[in-house]
Amino acid sequence: MPETQQKHGEIIISVENLEHSYKDFKAVDGISFSVKKGEIFSFLGPNGAGKSTAINILITLLAKQKGTASVAGFDVTRDPQKVRESIGIVFQDITLDRDMTVWEILEFHGRLYNMPFEQRRKRIEELLNLVELAAKRDERTKHLSGGMKRRLEIARGLMTRPKVLFLDEPTIGLDPQTRLRMWEYIKGVNSEGTTIFLTTHYMDEADQLSDRISIIDHGRIVISGKPWELKNTLGRDLIYLETNNNEAAVRFLKDLPSIRNMKVKSKGFVLMVNEDGSKVLPLIIDTLRNAGIEISTINLKKPSMDDVFVFYTGREIRDEGHAKTSFRRAGGR
Template sequence: MPETQHNHREIIINVENLEHSYGNFKAVDGISFSVKKGEIFSFLGPNGAGKSTAINILITLLAKQKGDATVAGYDVTKDPQKVRESIGIVFQDITLDRDMTVWEILEFHGRLYNMPPEQRRKRIEELLDLVELGAKRNERTKNLSGGMKRRLEIARGLMTRPKVLFLDEPTIGLDPQTRMRMWDYIKGVNNEGTTIFLTTHYMDEADQLSDRISIIDQGKIVISGTSWELKNTLGRDLIYLETNDNNAAIRLLQDLPSVRDVKPKRKGFVLMVNEDGTKVLPVVIDVLRNAGIETLTINLKKPSMDDVFVFYTGKELRDEPSGKIPMRPGGR
C-alpha cells in the first residue's frame, strides 16, 4: 500500500528513544518508531537484536527503563492496565495449557479479561468459526497439530477485540501451506481494523504481510520503510559475479556510474545497480573482458527482503532456529 495512505492515520504505537539493558548489555539502544492505526507493522531482526525485549516492554511484561512508549494512547509505565486491556498477544512459543480444551482456553482468556459471560460465549463461537476449530472445541490442546495450536492462539489473541494484536513469530515451525493459511487469517483480522505488530524471522512473511517494516540490529533500528522502499535502497537489480580476480574486478566495476554499491561475498561479490540490470550486464561483461578478467559465474536478480535483511544486519539467514520451538524465548 502506498505510504501516503497511512500518513493521515493516527498513531497507535509510539516509541521514542527506548533503551533497555541487562547488566552492562544494552539489548535495546535508543530505538524510535511508530505504528499507525490499521496497518501491519513488521519488526525484523536477527536473534538477540532486541526484538523480544522491545515487544515485552510494549506488552507490559518488562518494566521500561528509559525512553517513552505508548500503546493505544496509553503510557506503558503509567497506565499498564489500560495498555493490557487494549492489546492481544500471540507469544513466540506455544502458551496453551496442554490439558485444557480448545473451548476452555478461550473461556479462560475471556474470564481473565473480565468479559461478561454472554459476550464471551458469543465471541468464542465466532472465533472458532474464524479459525475453523469448531469441531475441535472439546479437544485438549495437546492433541492439536501445530497449525491448529497457532490458530487457537490467534483466536485467543482476538477474544477481547484488541486494538493492537502483537504476533511474535506467529508461523515459526509451521509447514509452508499452514503458514500461508495463517497469513490469510492475519490479513483477514487486519482488514477488520485490528492493527498488527508482527515480528518474524521469515522475510517472505514480512514482505507479504507488512505495510511497513523496521529492521533492528544490535539494539538499534537500522532502516524503516515499506518493503518496496527497503528493497529499493539496494538498487534496482543485483548482479552476482564470481571471477578469477574478484578484487581487481571490484576495483574496476565500483566506478561504473550505474553501480550504487559493491558487497563482497564468500566466493564472489554483488553489484547493486541503479538501472535495469539487463542493460548493465553487457557493460559489466565488456569491462571485465577488456581487463582480462575471466568471469566464472554470473547471476542477475531483483533484490528480495532476504537481501535487504542480510545487507543491513550483516547476518546470513542461516543462523536462525531450525523451527523447533524452544521452551523459553532464546533471544531477549
C-alpha cells in the same frame, strides 16, 4: 478506500529512545519507531536482537527502564492497566493449558475479561470460524497440532477485540505451508481493523505480511520502511559475478554510470544497479572482456529482504530446522 484511509491514520504505538538492560547487558539500545492504526508492523531480526524484550515492554510485562512508550494512547508506565485492556498478546512460547479444550480456553479468557455471556458465545463462534478451528472446539489443546495451537492462541488474543494484537514470532517452528496459512489468518485479523505488531526472524514473512518493517540487530534499529522501500535502497537489480580476478574486476566496473554500489563476497562480488540489470549486463561483460578478465559465474536477480538484511547488518540470517536461527559473518564461510 477504508483500508488506505485507516493505514494513513493516527499513530497507535509510539516509542522513543527505548532502552533496556539485563544487568549490564544492553538488550535494547535506544530504539524509536511508531506504528499507525490499521498497520501490520514487523520487527525483523536474528535471535537475541532484542525483539521480545521490546515487545514485553510494550505489553507491560517488563518494566520500562528508559525512554518513552505508549500503546493506544496510554503510557506503558503510567497506565499499564489501560494498555492491557487495549491489546491482545500471542507469546513466543505456547501458553495453553494442555487439559483445557479449545472452547474452554476461549471461554475462560472471555470470563477473565468480564465479557457478558452472550458476547462471549458470539465472539467464540466468530473466532473459531476465523481461525478454522470450529471442528476442534471440544478437543483438548494437547491433541492439537502446532499450527492449530498457534491459531487458537491468536483467537484467544482476539477475544476482547483488542485495538492492537502483539504476535511474538507467530510462525516459529511451523512448516512452510502452515506458515502461509497463518499469514492469511493474520491478514484476516488485520482486515477486521486490528493493528498488528509482530516480530519475526523470517525474511519472507516480514516482506509478505508487513506494511512497514524495522530491521533490528543488537538492540538497535538499522533501517525502517515499507518492504519495497527497503529493497529499493539496494537498487533495481543485483548482479552477482565471479571472475578469475575479482579485485581487478571491481576496479574496472566501479565507475560505470549505472552501478550504485558494490559488495565483495567470499568468491565473487555483487553489483547493485540503478536500472534494468539485463540492459547493463552487456556493458559489464564487454568491460571485463576488454580488460582480459574471465567471468565464471553471472547471476541477475531482484533485491530480496535477505539481501536488505545482509547489506545493513553485514550478516546472513539462516533458518536451520525449526526454531533455531544462526548467522555467520559475510565472507567468513
